[in-house]
Amino acid sequence: MGKLLIVGTVAFDAIETPFGKTEKILGGAATYIGLSASYFNLDAALISVVGGDFPDEYIRMLKEKGIDVSGIEIKKEGKTFFWSGRYDYNLNTRDTLVTDLNVLADFDPVVPENFADCDFLMLGNLHPSVQMSVINQIPIRPKLVVLDTMNFWMNNTMDELIEVIRKVDVITINDEEARQLSGEYSLVRAAEKIHKMGPQYVVIKKGENGALLFSNGDVFFAPALPLEEIFDPTGAGDTFAGGFIGYLASTHDISFENMKRAVIYGSNFASFCVEKFGTERMVDLSQKEIQTRLKQFKLLTQFEIELKH
């Protein structure tokens, strides 16, 4: 059974979309990644930090999903990281209204002893020095290390970010971030440049426009499933990453053919995530729902065409 270690934020989010508004609800990259990965047959653990205000029921819920939460530090005297954002009508851009780092400001991750031998490591979006600290605590290099990051770290801590990028196998970023990181407009060329920075695999997330997987000349595309209801994109990218690494960890196969299936699984979970606010849809998916959507992905993308040689 694959052993998957996830580091990232566990947070409160307050979200406003064109379709509704929430008070503080459960959020955070590690939460979405963990929930998504929890649908696979694997051992998963989260490393994160929350404050004394973080409800026990959320911790209990993660535990019930089979996630090892011993790496979630609870700082009784502190407050949980809080993010608030508002999406515009087309859901493609959002304004951050509040970012209260709180206990995240001096997050010092500690890898739980029983996961020091993890074979899959997911570095959720965080300060690159925090991501590096986790890499450095793992004595034997995992089979696969996946890094998620964002433009904020490119703008503010590029040198540290470059150091982390050098150490990982897969990087997941969006199209604008790929262009910023590489200085190339063409995503094909951007991926080529990013390969040279370290990662053998580059996953470019395009939100409602799907995701591209590049690996040294090979390229695969997974569309987003066209949905009746798109409610809240928060966490879709993290949910994608969780489905991606969760599938790889459960199959223990990191061939390009299997990575294709992994991005389809990632897109599949992301399609559920956006249908309700926050993590609501991700807490109790049935295997039947998951399989039904996989069939829809096949119908959506598979075709027969005669090639003349």
Add this chain to the structure above:
Amino acid sequence: MGKLLIVGTVAFDAIETPFGKTEKILGGAATYIGLSASYFNLDAALISVVGGDFPDEYIRMLKEKGIDVSGIEIKKEGKTFFWSGRYDYNLNTRDTLVTDLNVLADFDPVVPENFADCDFLMLGNLHPSVQMSVINQIPIRPKLVVLDTMNFWMNNTMDELIEVIRKVDVITINDEEARQLSGEYSLVRAAEKIHKMGPQYVVIKKGENGALLFSNGDVFFAPALPLEEIFDPTGAGDTFAGGFIGYLASTHDISFENMKRAVIYGSNFASFCVEKFGTERMVDLSQKEIQTRLKQFKLLTQFEIELKH
């Protein structure tokens, strides 16, 4: 052999992209549609109008591609329709700098006698009353009528547009236009509403983000091919439409399975179109190039996944 009639603009374009700038070059929806369709085994004819300033060599080139040009009226005393535009850095939005309708202002299309029995009709982006005039000149309803249009007609001649939409089998529009036409944000719901307006098939073009084909509950997605070089998006949508209807006309099969292949062919031709300015890349493609890219489309999209029942 399928008989395909195309109505649309034949024009001069002056284009500015982040990568370069042209003087007046050959453009127009019907030109791109015709060139793209010309790679299939079919009889194609163009209906359009140009001025006395339109070079013979362009007419000759279209003829050499096997296109019947007897329906291109040359108004010796007039000037050819001229459009000029500038694309922003990400190539997704453009400003129109000049629109000189010239001879297009009172374009009165005449269906050539030998194409009154066409079995495929492509209504390129034009004033809906011009599109309707062509429909009305064809005594026996073609096997398939495809309509391309844009937001300009939705803003200015919605009633006439609705009348044309009622008469066609396929509509091709972009995502924003689908939302405008239907009042629905979800493209799934937008397509449902547009079906009810008439067309059994709705093709939603998303530029570098591919194209969706909807037909009463069925949905298929063709990505855009990730390219090293994206130079000029002008005409990509028309080239897509030409590949789409050209493939259908040459195979004489309008089943949903075949429409899937048609959107792949459409995306395939569009991938060439954007690599150079204007029609440059579309005038002398080889069958080998076309087949090689079809293989790339397969590699890009096809995957094997085990479904649990």
